[in-house]
Amino acid sequence: MRLLYNSGIYLTNAAIRLAALFNPKARLWVRGRKGIFDKLARTVDSGADIAWFHAASLGEFEQGRPVIEAFRKACPGYKILVTFFSPSGYEIRKNYPGADYIFYLPPDTPRNVRRFMAIVRPKIAVFVKYEFWVNYLLAMKRAGTKLYLISSIFRDGQIFFRPYGGLFRSALRAFRHIFVQNDSSRNLLKSIGIEQVSVAGDTRFDRVYEIAQQAKRLPEIERFAADAPVFIAGSTWPPDEELLVGLIERYPDVKFIVAPHEIDPARIEKFCERISRPALRYTQLTPQSDLAAAGVLFVDTIGILSSIYRYGRWGYIGGGFGAGIHNTLEAATFGLPLAFGPRYGKFREARDLVTLRGAASIASAEELERWFAGLHDDPDATGRSGTICKEYVLQHKGATARIMDEICR
Numbered sequence: 001m002r003l004l005y006n007s008g009i010y011l012t013n014a015a016i017r018l019a020a021l022f023n024p025k026a027r028l029w030v031r032g033r034k035g036i037f038d039k040l041a042r043t044v045d046s047g048a049d050i051a052w053f054h055a056a057s058l059g060e061f062e063q064g065r066p067v068i069e070a071f072r073k074a075c076p077g078y079k080i081l082v083t084f085f086s087p088s089g090y091e092i093r094k095n096y097p098g099a100d101y102i103f104y105l106p107p108d109t110p111r112n113v114r115r116f117m118a119i120v121r122p123k124i125a126v127f128v129k130y131e132f133w134v135n136y137l138l139a140m141k142r143a144g145t146k147l148y149l150i151s152s153i154f155r156d157g158q159i160f161f162r163p164y165g166g167l168f169r170s171a172l173r174a175f176r177h178i179f180v181q182n183d184s185s186r187n188l189l190k191s192i193g194i195e196q197v198s199v200a201g202d203t204r205f206d207r208v209y210e211i212a213q214q215a216k217r218l219p220e221i222e223r224f225a226a227d228a229p230v231f232i233a234g235s236t237w238p239p240d241e242e243l244l245v246g247l248i249e250r251y252p253d254v255k256f257i258v259a260p261h262e263i264d265p266a267r268i269e270k271f272c273e274r275i276s277r278p279a280l281r282y283t284q285l286t287p288q289s290d291l292a293a294a295g296v297l298f299v300d301t302i303g304i305l306s307s308i309y310r311y312g313r314w315g316y317i318g319g320g321f322g323a324g325i326h327n328t329l330e331a332a333t334f335g336l337p338l339a340f341g342p343r344y345g346k347f348r349e350a351r352d353l354v355t356l357r358g359a360a361s362i363a364s365a366e367e368l369e370r371w372f373a374g375l376h377d378d379p380d381a382t383g384r385s386g387t388i389c390k391e392y393v394l395q396h397k398g399a400t401a402r403i404m405d406e407i408c409r
Contacts, residue, residue, distance in 0.1 A: 001167040005134055006110065013107050028087035032104040040119045043101055048079040052122040054105060056131050057086035059327070061093055063151050064128035066206040066400040067407075069098050071126075074408050081120060085131065092302065108133035117143060124407070126150060134171045141174035149178045150403055151203045154185040161192060169194070179403050182348070198406070201399035202349075208306075208329040209397050215334075216307040220282065221257070223291040228255045229313045231372075232336070234305050235261040235326035236318035240341065241271055243365040244316070247372060248275050248296060254376070257308060259299035261318055261326065268298050306330045313382065314375060316368075320344055320361070328353065333393040337385035339371050349392070358388030 019026035044050070053068050055061040061084065072080060080098070083105040084090035094102050106112040113135040124146045127137075130153075140147050159165040160172060172178070172194050179200035180186050189197045231254050233244055241258065248256050260267065272279045277295030285291070299305060309315065315331040320341020328350050331338055338359035344350040353359035362368045375382045 001164070002134075005167060009108050009135075013109075025087050028091060029104070032087060032090060033106060036104060036106055037115050037119065040101075040103060040116070044081065044119055045079055046119070046121075049077060050081055050120055050122045050124075051075065051078040052081045052083065052120060052125040053099070053128070054083045054125070054131055055085075055089055055128045057084065057089040058092055059089075060128040060130070061089050062207055063202070063204050064126065065098070066203050066210065067126060067150060067403055070400050070404050071407065072098060074404060078124070081122070105133075108135045110135055113139045124148075126407075129153070132168060132171055134167060137171040137174040146407075147175050148403075148407060149175050150200070151181060151399065152178060152185065153181050154188045156188065161188060177406050179399070179406075198402075200402040201396060203399045203403070204327075204329055205393055205397040206400045208327075208333040209393055211306045211330065212310070212333040215310045216304070218304065218307060218311070220285055220291065221297075221308055221311050224257070224280075224294060224297050225255055225311050226292040228253065229376075230255045230257060230311050231314045231316070232257045232259070232309055232312035232331070233316040234259045234309070234318065234331060236316070237261055237322055238267065239321035240316070240318040241267075243362070243368050245271075245274050246365050247369060248277060250369065251372075251376065252277065252295065255294075256296045257299060257312070258296065259305045259308065263300045263302070265300070268300060271298070272296075309334045309336060312336050313386075314339075314372065316340065325350055328359065329393060332358070332389035335386035335390035337375055337382055338389060339368060349396075353389060353392060356388050356392065358385050358392060 016026050017030055020030040051071060053064055055064050068080060079100040081101040082096065082099040083103050085105050090104055096102060106116055117139050122145050125140055126148045129151050137147065154160065160168050169192055176196065178189065178197045180197060181202045183199055186197045186199050233240065236258060244258065268281060275296060278293055279296040279298065280289060280291065280294045282297060282299045283301050299308065309331045312334065315336035315338045317325050317328050317331065317338060317340040319325045320343045322343065324346050325340045325344045328338055328340065332353065338353065339362050340350065340359065342361055342363045344361055350359065354361055360371045362371055375385065
């Protein structure tokens with residue numbers, strides 16, 4: 001099985017290098033790892049105690065960020081290394097001030113792992129949620145690294161619970177402690193003899209609560225809102241945007257902020273052509289822009305959506321007509337009633353919010369308009385749903401403290 005696993009790693013790397021010829025994201029993946037061991041050797045302090053935090057991408061980094069920052073405060077003698085697998089995490093957070101070193105993770109081949117471990121020699125390592133690189137994990141077990149997995153979720157169909165999953169079960173045993181989000185994950189792990197497990201919850205709740213407390217003031221958004229009620233559609237895809245057209249036209253008293261998940265000027269232009277209300281793009285705003293007169297503002301930049309939610313009265317989260325909805329908690333923590341598409345079943349917080357009636361799943365433009373009409377015409381209903389969302393976040397925060405109690409023993 002080890003040979004099969006390593007062969008899969010080599011084949012995957014070769015496929016990404018081939019894709020790099022025509023795919024920008026794959027090209028970043030390859031370029032980011034060029035000469036990486038020389039960079040590590042030049043940068044990492046060989047005499048320091050290293051705490052290594054690894055995240056697959058941006059979402060997992062934000063999930064792990066509260067633990068990184070709590071660790072920095074609790075253990076100031078450590079140097080912190082953050083690694084990413086994906087360009088969508090590294091390229092956005094490569095200048096994150098909470099870490100001493102930030103790199104791409106070299107592919108999980110035996111040779112790469114030996115070179116990485118010889119340079120970094122981590123005393124502590126924290127992997128976030130779903131990353132199970134077998135060679136790295138087993139190498140850290142042999143080296144005596146204190147290894148933790150946080151905010152993880154396990155499901156019955158995963159390879160760990162299959163008869164042929166022995167290699168991956170041995171990798172799980174490398175963890176000194178595994179912090180899971182729910183009881184079902186803990187019970188699954190115990191069924192295969194993994195006992196070093198506790199239910200800590202999801203650190204995302206701590207992160208979104210912290211974001212809400214530190215949300216940036218955005219003067220342009222304040223000028224746009226101009227005391228009007230604001231509907232915010234975050235991380236939208238074309239099927240989501242198709243539903244919003246009618247809503248924008250039907251409610252001229254409401255201002256709409258649309259933040260596409262992928263910034264495509266042609267798509268934004270096409271959207272503008274379908275609506276009669278004046279629309280502006282955030283990156284093209286000038287002091288002369290008549291924000292108060294505009295009805296729609298397209299956020300064609302990254303990094304500010306979590307702060308924009310503070311200005312909303314209602315929210316829509318995109319992705320529910322594709323692979324799955326995006327982050328609902330960033331909006332929920334500000335007390336926005338939420339709607340999203342039908343593909344939300346993988347996300348516990350979305351299921352909970354629907355059950356509690358803080359959020360609603362919609363499958364068509366007609367359903368979206370019925371949901372919104374019920375809130376728009378009834379401020380008390382808006383307040384009740386928004387309060388449910390906000391209190392849900394407050395009730396579930398605290399995972400970071402539980403994790404730090406174990407790590408700092």
